[in-house]
Amino acid sequence: AQSVAQPEDQVNVAEGNPLTVKCTYSVSGNPYLFWYVQYPNRGLQFLLKYITGDNLVKGSYGFEAEFNKSQTSFHLKKPSALVSDSALYFCAVRDNNAGNMLTFGGGTRLMVKP
Amino acid sequence: EADIYQTPRYLVIGTGKKITLECSQTMGHDKMYWYQQDPGMELHLIHYSYGVNSTEKGDLSSESTVSRIRTEHFPLTLESARPSHTSQYLCASSVRQGSGGYTFGSGTRLTVV
Numbered sequence: 139a140q141s142v143a144q145p146e147d148q149v150n151v152a153e154g155n156p157l158t159v160k161c162t163y164s165v166s167g168n169p170y171l172f173w174y175v176q177y178p179n180r181g182l183q184f185l186l187k188y189i190t191g192d193n194l195v196k197g198s199y200g201f202e203a204e205f206n207k208s209q210t211s212f213h214l215k216k217p218s219a220l221v222s223d224s225a226l227y228f229c230a231v232r233d234n235n236a237g238n239m240l241t242f243g244g245g246t247r248l249m250v251k252p
Numbered sequence: 253e254a255d256i257y258q259t260p261r262y263l264v265i266g267t268g269k270k271i272t273l274e275c276s277q278t279m280g281h282d283k284m285y286w287y288q289q290d291p292g293m294e295l296h297l298i299h300y301s302y303g304v305n306s307t308e309k310g311d312l313s314s315e316s317t318v319s320r321i322r323t324e325h326f327p328l329t330l331e332s333a334r335p336s337h338t339s340q341y342l343c344a345s346s347v348r349q350g351s352g353g354y355t356f357g358s359g360t361r362l363t364v365v
Contacts, residue, residue: 172353176293181258181342181356189351226293230353238283238346239300240354245293 161229
């Protein structure tokens with residue numbers, strides 16, 4: 139069975155500082171990994187995904203994520219946080235040997251303060 | 253523009269009422285999903301469908317039911333709403349194969365009073 143863990147319920151960062159939102163996963167096969175963002179009273183929006191290739195994946199709004207196979211991690215990063223980045227962030231994993239079903243982490247609330 | 257639509261966006265309804273939350277997508281996706289989202293943010297899969305006339309229960313037991321008579325339409329029905337059904341409901345869709353993820357609707361925030 140596949141699983142995803144987001145160990146931090148909330149991450150606080152000052153505007154202009156780098157941010158990291160952590161995600162670790164477990165799958166039996168090769169993982170497809172995703173990050174989504176959710177703004178208040180909205181659905182989830184796709185940020186980026188890792189399928190294969192370069193371990194550093196670039197996505198929307200200046201976000202990037204680093205795939206680390208040995209640590210089974212896929213942390214979301216941004217060099218300089220904006221107040222408008224404040225939102226909920228969800229990591230998801232799909233075992234590409236187990237159909238198209240995503241498993242989501244519990245979510246991390248990112249608070250960027252001016 | 254291809255997208256996924258949920259209506260209504262907000263709904264306040266009395267206990268015991270029957271309600272249907274609508275979800276439609278114009279992307280031709282085979283698979284569709286319903287999630288219930290806690291105030292504490294975690295997503296819980298309550299129903300999914302692989303295609304027309306296919307429906308499955310998700311990880312979280314739910315008193316709701318779904319139908320999939322057309323590819324583009326995946327409504328969720330509560331026969332008798334209760335305050336415990338108060339939540340945000342998110343609909344999503346995806347292709348059957350390939351490397352893509354899910355596309356989500358904007359959600360329906362349901363309050364049962």
